[in-house]
Amino acid sequence: MSAASSETEQSRAIVEAMFAAANNGDVEGVLSFLADDVTVIEPLFMPFGKTYHGKDEFLGLAQVLPKYLDVSSITVHHTIADGDRVAACVGITDVAAGKLTQFIEQFTIKDGKIVENRVFYHDAGSLIDMPKVV
Template sequence: MTSATSLTEQNRAVVEAMFAAANKGDVEGVFSYLSDDVTVIEPLFLPFGKAYHGKDEFLGLAQVLPNYLDISSITVHYTIADGDRVAACVGITDIATGELTHFIEQFTVQNGKIVENRLFYHDAGTLIDQPKAA
């Protein structure tokens, strides 16, 4: 990124690079874009719904998600960025149906690191019918 790149575009690049690392299965790469105290907020109606704090809990979420979603192939349809906020319209395949589950991930980026990720599901598919994860 050059100094001429706006903060908005720098933050968009952070989120897009994090997704690129995730799609390569590069956990270290993903972690390099997260702050140590990152918070991920999944809706409570989901079987894995709760707030996850820090990289250890983020890793725990990443280990539970494959029971429900095929996280090996994340489709980012588009991103929208404004200052420290970046939203990504995302699709991930629901394991039970093979259909894409659509949602928006809203990121807050500070000092080049993702500090918060809040998810908003449009179509939760079969996820809402699954029992709560331990």
């Protein structure tokens, strides 16, 4: 296996393991895959849209999301990985309408940890009509 392929597969494994922990409700497990200075970028048009810095702000986001999204319904349809970058095509049910919200999460991995997570919504459904919380 080449070094690039190895990095690609390691990056994919980190993201898939993080989602597995999230689906099991394992907050500590999720945090173990994040760098201490992780950055999560949610688009500003979302009710929880802003840039979150560090694990503490990530935990704040994690406390807000269940008001909008059924976090027990996360489905990772597939991942695409290249070196230190992974894109996950994800679906999750919105709480207000019970409809599928679809998005891509782009992850950057460094030293075995997620350092950035940028979210791109395809269909934000009823979420864009919800009041902002941040």
